[in-house]
Amino acid sequence: xxxxxxxxxxxxxxxxxxxxxxxxxxxxxxxxxxxxxxxxxxxxxxxxxxxxxxxxxxxxxxxxxxxxxxxxxxxxxxxxxxxxxxxxxxxxxxxxxxxxxxxxxxxxxxxxxxxxxxxxxxxxxxxxxxxxxxxxxxxxxxxxxxxxxxxxxxxxxxxxxxxxxxxxxxxxxxxxxxxxxxxxxxxxxxxxxxxxxxxxxxxxxxxxxxxxxxxxxxxxxxxxxxxxxxxxxxxxxxxxxxxxxxxxxxxxxxxxxxxxxxxxxxxxxxxxxxxxxxxxxxxxxxxxxxxxxxxxxxxxxxxxxxxxxxxxxxxxxxxxxxxxxxxxxxxxxxxxxxxxxxxxxxxxxxxxxxxxxxxxxxxxxxxxxxxxxxxxxxxxxxxxxxxxxxxxxxxxxxxxxxxxxxxxxxxxxxxxxxxxxxxxxxxxxxxxxxxxxxxxxxxxxxxxxxxxxxxxxxxxxxxxxxxxxxxxxxxxxxxxxxxxxxxxxxxxxxxxxx
Numbered sequence: 001x002x003x004x005x006x007x008x009x010x011x012x013x014x015x016x017x018x019x020x021x022x023x024x025x026x027x028x029x030x031x032x033x034x035x036x037x038x039x040x041x042x043x044x045x046x047x048x049x050x051x052x053x054x055x056x057x058x059x060x061x062x063x064x065x066x067x068x069x070x071x072x073x074x075x076x077x078x079x080x081x082x083x084x085x086x087x088x089x090x091x092x093x094x095x096x097x098x099x100x101x102x103x104x105x106x107x108x109x110x111x112x113x114x115x116x117x118x119x120x121x122x123x124x125x126x127x128x129x130x131x132x133x134x135x136x137x138x139x140x141x142x143x144x145x146x147x148x149x150x151x152x153x154x155x156x157x158x159x160x161x162x163x164x165x166x167x168x169x170x171x172x173x174x175x176x177x178x179x180x181x182x183x184x185x186x187x188x189x190x191x192x193x194x195x196x197x198x199x200x201x202x203x204x205x206x207x208x209x210x211x212x213x214x215x216x217x218x219x220x221x222x223x224x225x226x227x228x229x230x231x232x233x234x235x236x237x238x239x240x241x242x243x244x245x246x247x248x249x250x251x252x253x254x255x256x257x258x259x260x261x262x263x264x265x266x267x268x269x270x271x272x273x274x275x276x277x278x279x280x281x282x283x284x285x286x287x288x289x290x291x292x293x294x295x296x297x298x299x300x301x302x303x304x305x306x307x308x309x310x311x312x313x314x315x316x317x318x319x320x321x322x323x324x325x326x327x328x329x330x331x332x333x334x335x336x337x338x339x340x341x342x343x344x345x346x347x348x349x350x351x352x353x354x355x356x357x358x359x360x361x362x363x364x365x366x367x368x369x370x371x372x373x374x375x376x377x378x379x380x381x382x383x384x385x386x387x388x389x390x391x392x393x394x395x396x397x398x399x400x401x402x403x404x405x406x407x408x409x410x411x412x413x414x415x416x417x418x419x420x421x422x423x424x425x426x427x428x429x430x431x432x433x434x435x436x437x438x439x440x441x442x443x444x445x446x447x448x449x450x451x452x453x454x455x456x457x458x459x460x461x462x463x464x465x466x467x468x469x470x471x472x473x474x475x476x477x478x479x480x481x482x483x484x485x486x487x488x489x490x491x492x493x494x495x496x497x498x
Contacts (some may be wrong), residue, residue: 013427029095052170053222053277054197056189059468064498066191066390066433067340068184068347068463071333071375073367074165074207075319078417079400079425080446081120081364082135084152088444089403090119097404098471101447106159109357110418117445118405118414121361130436137368140376141427146436147379149428149496153440153449156399156421161208161355164398164421169213178217178476180460181346183485184467185223187474191343192380194288196226196281199339200348201332203370204320207352214348218478222274225348228335230471234289237281254281294340295331307375319353326370328329333374333472337381340391354397357406358416379429392431396459400424403445423449424477426459432466442453454493461490466497 080086094116102112122135127142132150134142141148158164163173170177178186181198191196200214205422207213214225228234257276264272295303303309307330317325329351336347349369355362375395382388399421405414423442429435441451464485471490475482 003171021204021417053220053274054185054190056191057187059188060470060473061468063466063468064390065392065430065463065466066313067387068343068392068394068431068467069336069340069378069398070180070182070346070351070394071349071351071371072165072169072207072213073351073354073371073395073397074209074213075161075355076164076365076397076399076401076424077354077355077477078120078360078364079152079423079442080401080403081122081360082138082368083133083150083239083427083445084442085122085124085133086120086403086442086444086446089117089446092117092445095121097447105422107402108159108419110402110404111407115404115407117403118417125127130438132436132438135368137365138372140372143232144376144379144429147383147429148435149433150438151426151440151454151496153421153452154396154400154424154426154454154456154459155449156424159399159419159421161398161419162212163421165209165213166205168398169395170215170217171457171460171490172487175212176217177215178219178223178485179214179225179348180463180485181214181225182219182223183464183474184218184346184469186219186476187464187469188345188467192339192345193343194281194284195292195339195342195344196285197345198223198225198348199226199344199346200227200350201327201335202227202350202352203332204325204351204367205322205353207350207442213350218483219476220270220274222277225346228289228293232292234293235285235319236287250283253283277337288342292342293331295334298334302334302381305373306334306383307373307377308334310321310373311352313366313369315366316359316362317366318359319355320351320363320367320370325351329370330374330377333378334381337378337385337387340382340387341385356401356416357408357418358411360416366475382430388430390431392433392463394426394463395428395430396426397424400446403447420447422447428496432498433496437496439493439495449485452495455489457486457490458493460497461486462493465492 124133124135128145130146130320132145156164156167158167158173167173169179185197216224256279260272260276274324310326312324312326331347336349339347354367379393382391399419401417402420406416406418407413423446439452466472471486475484
């Protein structure tokens, strides 16, 4: 055993780091205990996950899901132009809403006194045996309708981007909280030894929330998302400088580890233990990460299905375009499947921005075109490989878009939509969830919810349930409180479960 090896023990849901010296010295954990532990482990009576903070850990009960791919459309897509057809809204195009409705609403930019309803130019049709309706902008998603759970009754309290994104990712709109991916890796660890348990992929412009959307918060930094790139150097500064021999790098890592270990033994800061583990993981990633992003061994039909080599549309890209967005997003979806195959627990794919206050139709067409084919291909690919039942795919955002036309001063009237937290749509697939099922109902114009409202805390509670985790028991002691992803709220939605 290496002298700087450290051991993680768990008391409840909290981690206490124990050094090798302590492990060998204490009477309760001496060499006789090692022998006993080995025998118990061979008989399946000892959970070895306590020796490694990222080792796979047993859930509270039998899970359906083992991996999560959360595709986050930062900026808020228009639910009434993609997933929730509203013929009544089209008939009422140009009309005003009653004053009692407008007086209760908060808007980011709309001026209520002159705001009018704006119908959708999109056409919808049913798909699959379920007859689930999708707009003409997302036909590929329609092609996998029978694998999708469509939730048309999401709501939020937040009407601005960053607070809404924090609520959707962290369970509350405050800084310094762990994200869903951090909670999943904290609760379950990861089956990947050479890649992080929580990987982040991005395309388009940066989101309003930035790195706060994959932070570990008060959890140890081991559980923070690691930002990968789909081309070039997988992780910035991962490659060795030119001319640095592998033996010299190893000596440097050993020296850093000794310094960190000596410091840890003096002050017992768990972040130092995380730092040691991070250096060692980075060393292993220098081989694993380049292999991950090398798609040369993928079949040509697979690359074509995801649209990896698609050309950028000639028309405007607008808010969702940054570089080769179409190819970047397609590669991200294919990489997500490859990450799942390599045992990574959680993958976030973030695409921004869908913040269409103006120029809605052409820019929404661009964004939808960027994500529609790759996401549908991802769901179909996972299913074909027998991975969809154990992989939860989530498509969502911080809120929706208002059925009122944007009438902000200084802009052409009613070419976009404002922020709308009162009602929006999310899609889910796999991981123990029902496919071909529509849950919840919005009103005739897509303003509010008429049936089965769903808060992000309910979403998170149900997601954790599919992973075999009780959201009330998955806690971490912080500043004297047992913190959890769902706070004091959240209900498991049994109707979603297959």
